[in-house]
Amino acid sequence: MADRDDVPNPWEQKDHQMELIKKRMSSIKHKIAVISGKGGVGKSLVTVNLATGLAVNSRDKRVAILDADLTGPCVPKMMGLKGERLGAGPAGISPVTGPEGVGVVSMDFLLPDDESPVIWRGPLKMGAIRQFLGEVAWGPLDYLLVDLPPGTGDESLSILQLLPEMAGVIIVTIPSEVSQAVVKKAVTFARKMDVPVFGIIENMAGLVCPHCGETIEVFSEGGGAKVAKEMGVELLGSIPIDPRVSMDSDEGTPFILRHPDSPAAESFRKVVEKIEKKVKRE
Numbered sequence: 001m002a003d004r005d006d007v008p009n010p011w012e013q014k015d016h017q018m019e020l021i022k023k024r025m026s027s028i029k030h031k032i033a034v035i036s037g038k039g040g041v042g043k044s045l046v047t048v049n050l051a052t053g054l055a056v057n058s059r060d061k062r063v064a065i066l067d068a069d070l071t072g073p074c075v076p077k078m079m080g081l082k083g084e085r086l087g088a089g090p091a092g093i094s095p096v097t098g099p100e101g102v103g104v105v106s107m108d109f110l111l112p113d114d115e116s117p118v119i120w121r122g123p124l125k126m127g128a129i130r131q132f133l134g135e136v137a138w139g140p141l142d143y144l145l146v147d148l149p150p151g152t153g154d155e156s157l158s159i160l161q162l163l164p165e166m167a168g169v170i171i172v173t174i175p176s177e178v179s180q181a182v183v184k185k186a187v188t189f190a191r192k193m194d195v196p197v198f199g200i201i202e203n204m205a206g207l208v209c210p211h212c213g214e215t216i217e218v219f220s221e222g223g224g225a226k227v228a229k230e231m232g233v234e235l236l237g238s239i240p241i242d243p244r245v246s247m248d249s250d251e252g253t254p255f256i257l258r259h260p261d262s263p264a265a266e267s268f269r270k271v272v273e274k275i276e277k278k279v280k281r282e
Helices: 010-025 043-057 122-135 154-162 177-192 223-231 243-251 263-280
Strands: 028-035 063-067 087-089 092-094 103-106 141-147 168-173 197-208 235-241
Touching (some): 028 043, 028 154, 028 177, 028 263, 043 063, 043 141, 043 168, 043 197, 043 243, 043 263, 092 122, 122 154, 168 223, 177 197, 197 263, 235 263
Parallel strands (some): 063 103, 063 141, 168 197, 197 235
Antiparallel strands (some): 087 092
16 A cells, blocks of 8 residues: 555645746746637637737747637647647747747647547646646747637636736627627626736728728628727727638738738737737836
């Protein structure tokens, strides 16, 4: 029979992990969560292009993405990193390096193939999140963008609780009334967690006709501005629909790099500039 002293104490292990998370996160200047009240609004696409934009805007800045959508990870695909694997060394797990030097950590790097689902209950998800935060050798970073799963469930709650000194939260929506309703829940969620709300990004804000240049309101007009005003937060920007955005994501290239002269890329750059100004005021 094993000696009682040889049996690991789960509470001590958890305390050790929390200390490790605190230590890892202390070397990251600005931690920003990207959330949405519902799925299908382009949250991961926004995260990828904001991270790339931050890296491009200041060549000396170090940027990384934590793809915390454990059951639906898609950041690697959008960054052209599909099929890559996380490395490991004495310092810990190594992120995969994407375009413009952006580091990426995702559950997708641990799955054997595209058809393998992550069928986990809450405790396993929480364990994975703690490992990503505490066991990845993030190194000194200027920005860590955390792409959270849709809604305000376990993963989002845990990350906002675990990440010390969060710089802020960015909420992604589309102009539809259905999306506006759930955005209010996301804003309230962030406030209850005492995390600053940087503002709202309205994605898919009209389709610019390639022939005449006029904007076609596919959903509705002014939805993002309306909900931002109602909730007392800033509208960071409106990203117009561009069919090339989807094509670039499928091909693994951030849109902001491939089509820098497009209206959508310009909108992303303006949001990046606003983020930089906000963190300077911290």
